[in-house]
Amino acid sequence: xxxxxxxxxxxxxxxxxxxxxxxxxxxxxxxxxxxxxxxxxxxxxxxxxxxxxxxxxxxxxxxxxxxxxxxxxxxxxxxxxxxxxxxxxxxxxxxxxxxxxxxxxxxxxxxxxxxxxxxxxxxxxxxxxxxxxxxxxxxxxxxxxxxxxxxxxxxxxxxxxxxxxxxxxxxxxxxxxxxxxxxxxxxxxxxxxxxxxxxxxxxxxxxxxxxxxxxxxxxxxxxxxxxxxxxxxxxxxxxxxxxxxxxxxxxxxxxxxxxxxxxxxxxxxxxxxxxxxxxxxxxxxxxxxxxxxxxxxxxxxxxxxxxxx
Numbered sequence: 001x002x003x004x005x006x007x008x009x010x011x012x013x014x015x016x017x018x019x020x021x022x023x024x025x026x027x028x029x030x031x032x033x034x035x036x037x038x039x040x041x042x043x044x045x046x047x048x049x050x051x052x053x054x055x056x057x058x059x060x061x062x063x064x065x066x067x068x069x070x071x072x073x074x075x076x077x078x079x080x081x082x083x084x085x086x087x088x089x090x091x092x093x094x095x096x097x098x099x100x101x102x103x104x105x106x107x108x109x110x111x112x113x114x115x116x117x118x119x120x121x122x123x124x125x126x127x128x129x130x131x132x133x134x135x136x137x138x139x140x141x142x143x144x145x146x147x148x149x150x151x152x153x154x155x156x157x158x159x160x161x162x163x164x165x166x167x168x169x170x171x172x173x174x175x176x177x178x179x180x181x182x183x184x185x186x187x188x189x190x191x192x193x194x195x196x197x198x199x200x201x202x203x204x205x206x207x208x209x210x211x212x213x214x215x216x217x218x219x220x221x222x223x224x225x226x227x228x229x230x231x232x233x234x235x236x237x238x239x240x241x242x243x244x245x246x247x248x249x250x251x252x253x254x255x256x257x258x259x260x261x262x263x264x265x266x267x268x269x270x271x272x273x274x275x276x277x278x279x280x281x282x283x284x285x286x287x288x289x290x291x292x293x294x295x296x297x298x299x300x301x302x303x304x305x306x307x308x309x
Contacts, residue, residue, distance in 0.1 A: 021257050036156055039237055042152050042238075044232040049076045080228065081228035088127065103156075177228075
């Protein structure tokens with residue numbers, strides 16, 4: 001189909017396409033306005049390894065991983081801290097100490113899905129459901145201008161969102177601290193057992209140096225408040241819900257719906273186009289030669305010869 005003919009056909013359908021775009025935008029806007037909104041609890045943290053008097057700098061001479069300056073991935077204790085926030089242990093903590101499982105069960109009972117679960121027999125929310133919810137709603141974003149990281153947790157209840165974010169931060173920090181303290185304690189115990197059996201004075205001096213290092217590590221872990229992450233901004237929750245962003249979604253619908261309707265209309269015109277009929281209608285009528293168009297005169301019938309003539 002030529003472009004001019006396609007544009008002419010789309011222009012002829014302009015009213016129908018406008019009405020279809022308006023109806024689709026209204027349906028999308030109704031869905032956006034009916035979606036439940038959530039409050040975002042936010043905290044800004046920084047890796048403890050980036051400070052000059054960090055625990056990692058006291059425990060080892062080179063706390064940074066050999067990835068180079070271009071490697072922006074979290075390393076060291078801070079990487080363990082971020083991983084612990086989405087771990088199954090964190091989900092068990094939230095399921096045990098917060099009202100998140102009850103909220104998940106109440107949300108399951110709403111709508112057609114709740115009716116189907118009631119007919120088929122629903123199970124109570126467990127730690128696996130909490131873990132799935134945590135993986136969807138907890139976001140960790142690295143700042144492009146500094147070494148800080150932003151932790152965000154979205155929930156419909158602002159008090160519950162703030163409480164869960166505080167608990168997750170405390171749990172992840174405590175896990176890193178407990179792991180370091182346990183490691184230092186195991187090494188101290190192993191070195192003390194070896195010192196009891198060792199009789200060589202030179203080896204005993206080396207073991208005493210190692211023992212002093214591990215005792216210092218245990219002392220530093222027990223004394224410092226921030227082992228993995230330092231709080232740049234304490235956990236806070238917004239007063240007004242911000243998710244989903246209704247104004248942005250409505251603006252995107254206003255751009256996407258007319259384009260989609262226009263594309264569908266053009267596709268329908270292309271499907272309904274018949275090139276054979278178009279060529280037949282556009283071809284001029286052929287002129288016939290009057291000489292060739294005249295019919296030949298009829299010849300008289302030839303009779304068979306009569307026998308005996």
